[in-house]
Amino acid sequence: MTAPAAAATAVPTPLRVPAFRRFLLANLVSATGSAMAPLALAYAVLGQGGGAGSLGVVLATNSVPTIVFTLAGGVLADRFSRSRILFLGNLLAGLAQGALAMLVATHHATTASIAGCGFASGVAAAFTAPAAAGVVGQLVPADQLLRANALVRLPNNAVKVLGPVAAGLIVAMGGPGWALSWDALSFLVASLLLLGLRLDAPVARAGGALADLRAGWAGFRSRVWLWTYTAAGTVVVAAWLAGYQLLGPLVTAEHYSGARSWGLVQGAFASGLLAGTVLCLRWKPYRLLAVAVATGAGLCLPLAALALGLGLPWVMAAAALAGIGLDVAVVAWNTALQQHVPQGEMGRMSAFNGVGERLAIPLGYLITALAAHAWAGRTVLLVCAGVIAVTTLLNLCVRDVYRVNRR
Template identity: 40%
Template structure:
């Protein structure tokens, strides 16, 4: 039976890849519903938009503080152990959050503390997970493997957001948080079986600071890498504020509450599934140029909430934004896998994450005051405009326009530069 199952898998879908994908689906189902549940838990406890922003910021702030350390730890210790430990912390923090919501009226500081513990777990989990995934695939099919992985995650996001919104509306946010805690427990058990025997042992070297400096040199020496990270440090901040703070408020005031907002997030997830499906066949030659062009539609959801448009139009806008940004996501992962040495993957990933989320706590915390100062529509239009501006700016970086897909696999332990491109598949050009 095992040999039959293995023979039906593509060559690039090995044991680690399969376990990583299954675990990501489980946590995706739980986590996307929990994001909605946390926002509505704050609102049901009597909080306002500013309080929702503070709880969202409390999760992101530990990411900013601990991500770089998490990346260095993940390149030094077995990555699967780091991932399991982080899942345990997330399970306990979400379980405690669920108990608070189900048994009484949670206080704002309690919700912020538990959310911060979850963010701390994510700071160590993220770089380890990305390094583990990239080391689990090889060869020219890496882009397809990343697309399938992201498609599975997007499908989980679709189901998790839609189911989470419905569960919040019917059962309340506490049960959704409890389900997320259980999902972390299951995912941690799956990740405990990952095999890191194929990863060469780290040579003895300096301490944590030396590891961080080495990762920084790898990061700072590539203009395409830090240029796009700067772009997303601003874009993610405003999109995060729109989704975490303004979206639930617009849903409450104009769309009918948690259910429609959950479906809107689900439409975004459906779009990412479609985008990932496209990328299983399409191999654009200029990876980052095509990917960056596909970031512009990420401004559309904020603009739609600013109007606000009818629910059906919002669903369509979210779908388009999800599909196009997923083209970028797959292209970005393929570029990292192609260009970054294996022993530095987690540290580079940590610098990537750090830059990409560094401003999110400030943006989410400032969302409430910005709404009071300028009005919600003006704040949302500002979010949309900033996404367009920073995306246009990063296209001025030559390496973003010129980095090309490789036709042959290079040694994973060596630094690489540009190479000749593969032709795109399927005539998509």
């Protein structure tokens, strides 16, 4: 146990732990910039003459490193100080976004240069995500993990409601360069806050990185609940993103009022995420993994509502319920992982899970796009909703799901 976690023993709330408050503040600061970045990035690409193809290249370049380098990030997170990894990752992301903001503000941005900065940001995310997964367990005692995970999610979800609106105003008044500058500054401030955590490495390791990776894979395969949840997540995440991000805007453009309706649906989903976080601050489910699996099934609701042509208020209600379920699932899953995986393996187990859930996303986009050319968008949306529901039911049939409970 590290010094901060030892000092936190028997505390009534994670907020009494100074190191956790510092970590929480760093998350809040970086979240304000991250919530503005997608809109600013889109308008930066459009502003230099790019279209949908250019934006697709930029988004792909940003996402590829999170698949390629996450396993390496997981190995490092189990060998070195996670607070130092988070500091360096946020610093790299801040420098990359700062360079992008300067290129955009001086009108020297091209698709290639924007994609290059996005690649650097993706590399930073690949190394910080596994480290962040294990930090909370080093900062607070086991009986406070559920509440601590909810508190970590709270600032991220709160700014998701207001961040895009603020970004739209900033881009409209001053251009995307200003929003990207704030994103860069938020990462740099967060890196300075994280520098003060000074957490020790989880365990002393004598073998090499490849030996750690092989041992991590063996540990991942030996935990049936972990690899079955990851396998189900591979399907659910791909079906959700393909249905929501790809077909959602198209269906609302054809059958609703277009961007206005889609904006309301996204706002309802973000509000649901925030409500889910508030719920997790009070609710402490015992069957952590079963709750994570079951509540994740709520993602099929807005897809089904759009597919069935329900009125916009019903679609918004379905999106809000999906947001609530998703956030409960994330908090319950993070807590289950932290309580049932030793600290010395957390980085690698989180990395294998993260890579597994992302692997099928590009294929899901491709299959869904091809299917939308052959069938109506609503029909494909209904299929995506059905895939999520069936996969969830199959995962709930795994016996080990009911053995990973709150300690």
